[in-house]
Amino acid sequence: xxxxxxxxxxxxxxxxxxxxxxxxxxxxxxxxxxxxxxxxxxxxxxxxxxxxxxxxxxxxxxxxxxxxxxxxxxxxxxxxxxxxxxxxxxxxxxxxxxxxxxxxxxxxxxxxxxxxxxxxxxxxxxxxxxxxxxxxxxxxxxxxxxxxxxxxxxxxxxxxxxxxxxxxxxxxxxxxxxxxxxxxxxxxxxxxxxxxxxxxxxxxxxxxxxxxxxxxxxxxxxxxxxxxxxxxxxxxxxxxxxxxxxxxxxxxxxxxxxxxxxxxxxxxxxxxxxxxxxxxxxxxxxxxxxxxxxxxxxxxxxxxxxxxxxxxxxxxxxxxxxxxxxxxxxxxxxxxxxxxxxxxxxxxxxxxxxxxxxxxxxxxxxxxxxxxxxxxxxxxxxxxxxxxxxxxxxxxxxxxxxxxxxxxxxxxxxxxxxxxxxxxxxxxxxxxxxxxxxxxxxxxxxxxxxxxxxxxxxxxxxxxxxxxxxxxxxxxxxxxxxxxxxxxxxxxxxxxxxxxxxxxxxxxxxxxxxxxxxxxxxxxxxxxxxxxxxxxxxxxxxxxxxxxxxxxxxxxxxxxxxxxxxxxxxxxxxxxxxxxxxxxxxxxxxxxxxxxxxxxxxxxxxxxxxxxxxxxxxxxxxxxxxxxxxxxxxxxxxxxxxxxxxxxxxxxxxxxxxxxxxx
Numbered sequence: 001x002x003x004x005x006x007x008x009x010x011x012x013x014x015x016x017x018x019x020x021x022x023x024x025x026x027x028x029x030x031x032x033x034x035x036x037x038x039x040x041x042x043x044x045x046x047x048x049x050x051x052x053x054x055x056x057x058x059x060x061x062x063x064x065x066x067x068x069x070x071x072x073x074x075x076x077x078x079x080x081x082x083x084x085x086x087x088x089x090x091x092x093x094x095x096x097x098x099x100x101x102x103x104x105x106x107x108x109x110x111x112x113x114x115x116x117x118x119x120x121x122x123x124x125x126x127x128x129x130x131x132x133x134x135x136x137x138x139x140x141x142x143x144x145x146x147x148x149x150x151x152x153x154x155x156x157x158x159x160x161x162x163x164x165x166x167x168x169x170x171x172x173x174x175x176x177x178x179x180x181x182x183x184x185x186x187x188x189x190x191x192x193x194x195x196x197x198x199x200x201x202x203x204x205x206x207x208x209x210x211x212x213x214x215x216x217x218x219x220x221x222x223x224x225x226x227x228x229x230x231x232x233x234x235x236x237x238x239x240x241x242x243x244x245x246x247x248x249x250x251x252x253x254x255x256x257x258x259x260x261x262x263x264x265x266x267x268x269x270x271x272x273x274x275x276x277x278x279x280x281x282x283x284x285x286x287x288x289x290x291x292x293x294x295x296x297x298x299x300x301x302x303x304x305x306x307x308x309x310x311x312x313x314x315x316x317x318x319x320x321x322x323x324x325x326x327x328x329x330x331x332x333x334x335x336x337x338x339x340x341x342x343x344x345x346x347x348x349x350x351x352x353x354x355x356x357x358x359x360x361x362x363x364x365x366x367x368x369x370x371x372x373x374x375x376x377x378x379x380x381x382x383x384x385x386x387x388x389x390x391x392x393x394x395x396x397x398x399x400x401x402x403x404x405x406x407x408x409x410x411x412x413x414x415x416x417x418x419x420x421x422x423x424x425x426x427x428x429x430x431x432x433x434x435x436x437x438x439x440x441x442x443x444x445x446x447x448x449x450x451x452x453x454x455x456x457x458x459x460x461x462x463x464x465x466x467x468x469x470x471x472x473x474x475x476x477x478x479x480x481x482x483x484x485x486x487x488x489x490x491x492x493x494x495x496x497x498x499x500x501x502x503x504x505x506x507x508x509x510x511x512x513x514x515x516x517x518x519x520x521x522x523x524x525x526x527x528x529x530x531x532x533x534x535x536x537x538x539x540x541x542x543x544x545x546x547x548x549x550x551x552x553x554x555x556x557x558x559x560x561x562x563x564x565x566x567x568x569x570x571x572x573x574x575x576x577x578x579x580x581x582x583x584x585x586x587x588x589x590x591x592x593x594x595x596x597x598x599x600x601x602x603x604x605x606x607x608x609x610x611x612x613x614x615x616x617x618x619x620x621x622x623x624x625x626x627x628x629x630x631x632x633x634x635x636x637x638x639x640x641x642x643x644x645x646x647x648x649x650x651x652x653x654x655x656x657x658x659x660x661x662x663x
Contacts, residue, residue, distance in 0.1 A: 467493025604628030
């Protein structure tokens with residue numbers, strides 16, 4: 001009996017100890033959570049949760065013997081639910097998405113109303129894991145259930161648009177041509193390795209948090225390293241000692257001037273948890289790089305200034321950079337400043353609301369060949385956290401385009417650098433992304449192996465069907481406003497364009513003493529890379545020859561030109577401007593309906609209307625004549641041999657034309 005009571009007492013003591021341990025784990029976990037030490041918080045939350053559920057049987061168990069599930073009281077549910085939610089939240093803030101999603105799902109199983117954001121955060125983590133359909137369902141449920149019309153609801157709606165974008169981007173037919181290869185280090189290394197700057201084909205500068213024990217005593221401090229590179233493999237990976245920095249400063253190279261003599265860097269540190277960053281410059285000397293100096297003209301002591309990119313815009317030295325200085329749109333904005341010929345700074349200009357948003361615009365890059373400005377943003381509809389976007393620059397009404405997959409991913413994609421020799425900047429580029437890493441940015445080489453398109457065709461003389469050489473041929477966008485590519489026809493009349501990016505093109509053919517012509521080319525279907533254009537014939541301009549002007553329209557029985565006639569008349573204006581010595585007669589004709597005098601007067605008035613239009617377009621009056629011929633010069637009979645009406649013939653006879661009087 002005494003042994004029995006001893007057993008009861010020892011069991012009671014064990015249970016009390018167990019209860020004390022669990023309470024202690026929860027208290028400690030909450031203290032770490034409040035201090036934002038999420039790694040420690042997770043450790044103790046999982047200790048606390050381990051006895052309660054089979055879901056956590058692989059988590060840390062503080063007891064050497066098996067702990068059975070004890071009866072859960074109603075009061076315990078609140079503690080367990082709170083621990084589950086905070087564990088999920090801790091994993092989310094550490095970007096450990098699979099664990100975060102697992103714990104959020106446990107919270108959602110409880111169907112508690114205390115944590116309305118659990119559905120939103122769980123959907124976010126599932127999106128990061130590529131589980132788009134499940135994420136989409138949770139976002140839709142959140143939007144319908146969440147009663148406030150605040151930023152969180154807007155974010156959920158934006159996430160739904162983001163998922164649609166991701167699905168569209170991931171299903172593009174051209175994705176098969178892209179190859180993404182992460183940087184390969186000479187030996188295994190931890191930390192970030194991002195933002196490569198190519199000094200030449202074999203050597204780069206690379207920003208890295210690699211621990212260098214001689215310099216940093218094992219601290220992961222951002223420094224600039226020099227390395228040899230072959231494809232994606234880097235070796236001789238050593239810090240640039242000349243780019244000195246203190247033990248508390250971080251430093252990263254951002255851009256190299258066109259002549260290779262100026263290296264622009266960002267230097268930053270943290271004071272009381274707040275970041276302070278400024279732009280520095282180092283100059284190339286006979287013995288290496290000079291000690292970095294602050295660029296006072298760019299920096300603002302009351303704000304952060306970072307990520308400079310030096311380039312030439314329209315032949316003028318220009319620096320883009322990011323800053324959260326006062327007066328911006330919100331967060332980090334992009335700014336630009338031009339330098340004078342004497343290397344003095346002009347006025348710093350915010351790139352404006354078409355580019356900048358209330359969110360962060362960072363890491364600018366400019367490609368002079370394609371006139372493309374690329375930057376990273378975390379607030380527009382994108383695939384992940386930070387996405388890369390592009391726009392033409394300089395433009396007043398910037399159209400901002402997401403660079404899409406695989407330039408972007410569902411993670412963060414920040415720094416961009418193109419080594420493409422064409423206007424397609426994605427043909428050969430480097431992106432810094434954490435898509436292959438759980439913690440840090442990593443330089444990724446992206447190649448587009450899609451073959452170039454070839455547009456081929458031939459130009460002939462409409463009169464004798466012979467080939468024409470030296471015809472100027474150029475492709476524009478579909479509106480005809482922006483010239484994209486140009487070439488000339490060879491001795492056999494053949495021409496060929498190589499096009500790296502296909503779009504609907506307008507093709508223009510122009511040669512002196514010939515009437516210019518244009519055609520339209522649609523985007524080919526499937527993997528068709530050689531597009532054969534139909535033969536094009538150009539009409540030679542010859543003295544005393546008459547040329548019918550199609551698509552010239554007048555109101556019924558009137559001489560007033562209709563607006564539909566403008567396109568055809570503008571082509572005649574172009575012919576006259578291309579041939580400044582040419583003199584012409586505008587002549588108008590009618591069919592046989594009506595009296596001779598009526599038709600003669602009407603045709604004369606219509607010819608004068610065309611002449612007046614040409615005068616308004618700047619053609620000198622001395623180069624123009626006009627005359628109406630009425631029904632006197634039919635091209636076809638107005639009636640059939642049996643006396644019946646010939647509508648088709650009369651339609652051809654109602655025309656405007658021009659005759660070349662002098663070349």
